[in-house]
Amino acid sequence: MTPVSDLPTLLPAVLVWFIHFKPSLSQDGEATTFMDYSDDYSLDYGDFPVPCVKESNRQFRRWFIPTFCSVICLLGLAGNLLVIATVLHFKRLKNMTDVYLLNLSCADLLFTLSLPFWAANSMTEWVLGLAVCKAIHVMYKVSFYSSMFLLSLISVDRYFAIAKAVSFYRRRSQAMFLSKVSSAGIWAMAVIFSVPDMIYTTVNNNTCTPYSSSSDHLRVKIQAAQIALLFALPLLVMCFCYSSILHTLYQARNFERNKAIKVILAVVAVFLVSQVPYNLVLFWTTVVTAKGGTDCRYENILLYATDVTQCVAFLRCCLNPFVYAFIGVKFRRDLLKLLKDMGCLTQERVLRSAWSRTRASGATDTETSTTFSP
Numbered sequence: 001m002t003p004v005s006d007l008p009t010l011l012p013a014v015l016v017w018f019i020h021f022k023p024s025l026s027q028d029g030e031a032t033t034f035m036d037y038s039d040d041y042s043l044d045y046g047d048f049p050v051p052c053v054k055e056s057n058r059q060f061r062r063w064f065i066p067t068f069c070s071v072i073c074l075l076g077l078a079g080n081l082l083v084i085a086t087v088l089h090f091k092r093l094k095n096m097t098d099v100y101l102l103n104l105s106c107a108d109l110l111f112t113l114s115l116p117f118w119a120a121n122s123m124t125e126w127v128l129g130l131a132v133c134k135a136i137h138v139m140y141k142v143s144f145y146s147s148m149f150l151l152s153l154i155s156v157d158r159y160f161a162i163a164k165a166v167s168f169y170r171r172r173s174q175a176m177f178l179s180k181v182s183s184a185g186i187w188a189m190a191v192i193f194s195v196p197d198m199i200y201t202t203v204n205n206n207t208c209t210p211y212s213s214s215s216d217h218l219r220v221k222i223q224a225a226q227i228a229l230l231f232a233l234p235l236l237v238m239c240f241c242y243s244s245i246l247h248t249l250y251q252a253r254n255f256e257r258n259k260a261i262k263v264i265l266a267v268v269a270v271f272l273v274s275q276v277p278y279n280l281v282l283f284w285t286t287v288v289t290a291k292g293g294t295d296c297r298y299e300n301i302l303l304y305a306t307d308v309t310q311c312v313a314f315l316r317c318c319l320n321p322f323v324y325a326f327i328g329v330k331f332r333r334d335l336l337k338l339l340k341d342m343g344c345l346t347q348e349r350v351l352r353s354a355w356s357r358t359r360a361s362g363a364t365d366t367e368t369s370t371t372f373s374p
Contacts, residue, residue, distance in 0.1 A: 052296035057303045061122040068311040069119040072318050076112035079321035080105040082335060086325075089341075090334045096157045096179035101325055103183045104150045108317040111143035115314065117208075125206035133208035137201045138194050145190035147317065148230045151271070152237040153182060154324065159241035162260075163248045193229060196222060223286040231279040235271070242268055263327055270323050274316045278309035 083105040092098050117128075117136045126133060157179075160168040168175075200218060201210040211219040242264050249261055285302050325331050 052299055054300060054303065057300055057307075060304065061307060065122040065307060065311065066119040069115040069314070072311070072314050073112050073115045075318035076108060079318055080109040080112065083321045083325045084109065086331065086334050086338050089338055092330075092334065093176075096175045097154060099176070099179035099183055100150055100154045100157060103186070104147055104154070104320060104324065107143045107147040107150060108320055110139060111147060111317045114140040114143065121208050126203050126208045130203055133203055134198060134201045137208065137210065138198050141194040141197045142187075142190045144230060145193050146186050147320070148234045149186045149189065150183070152234045153186065155238045155241035159244055163244040220286055220290045223282055223289075227279055227283055227286070231275055238268065238271065266327070267323050270316065270319050274313050274319070278313035281305045281309045
């Protein structure tokens with residue numbers, strides 16, 4: 001017989017045995033054990049979401065983005081530095097287009113200087129800290145906004161200079177003042193529109209990004225604003241201005257008409273080829289993000305498309321000097337003189353180049369420029 005003093009120690013053991021091992025009768029008279037209860041509460045692990053594996057996209061980024069950005073950076077630095085050096089060396093700030101081209105080259109140069117950081121960000125973890133992350137991202141966005149707005153201003157300037165030549169000639173004394181004020185306004189607007197990136201950019205998962213996740217609502221707002229301000233608005237302005245310029249040129253009868261039309265077509269083609277694919281992918285990515293995502297395979301396809309089209313869009317910063325500056329008669333002449341002064345070209349080569357251009361045009365180059373480019 002168990003002593004009464006041992007009951008306090010035996011009662012907990014009996015209680016545990018009764019809960020875990022004592023069979024109990026169900027309503028139909030069958031015994032139900034602890035294992036039977038565990039079957040009723042078994043978990044279906046197939047209901048849990050499986051993380052999307054993006055390792056293949058990371059491997060692609062590690063070699064594609066650095067390679068592409070390196071080429072763009074080298075070409076952009078060379079082209080834009082030549083434009084800036086030529087303008088400053090020969091003091092070519094004599095009309096609105098010269099001012100806009102100088103600002104455009106500065107914006108594109110600033111943009112190319114940010115590319116090495118994004119290439120490094122795609123290859124390895126971001127180790128430069130939050131302050132540098134915010135600074136580089138703001139520099140990238142300010143240069144991007146300002147360059148796209150300046151492209152729009154250049155088209156407006158050419159519209160008034162060609163399609164509205166009479167009214168533009170009457171106000172030529174105010175042109176330089178307006179160009180400097182509008183350029184300063186463009187840079188101020190670019191800084192203001194970059195404030196959200198300045199606030200929300202952070203280091204997330206060892207990556208410098210303004211987005212906390214692929215389904216972030218902030219991402220939808222930023223990408224929608226980018227499409228509207230950096231693509232739709234400049235595209236509408238350029239389409240209106242250049243279509244009006246083409247209409248005016250087709251009615252002209254001078255020898256430079258066909259040359260100017262080719263320049264306009266080159267300007268529009270560069271903008272469309274570089275910007276349309278990326279903005280279409282960005283638009284669809286924004287729609288998918290707003291809906292709450294999609295399957296893993298489709299998400300990886302969108303990532304590949306975004307990486308490729310974004311790098312193509314970056315080409316704009318190294319093509320702008322060739323389309324807007326080097327194609328102009330006066331600018332090419334000044335560039336050859338600068339290269340001669342730097343010892344890169346001989347006097348004979350400069351004269352030969354000038355003679356070949358004169359024969360190709362069928363007339364002497366004017367001091368002003370072609371009918372379109374400076």
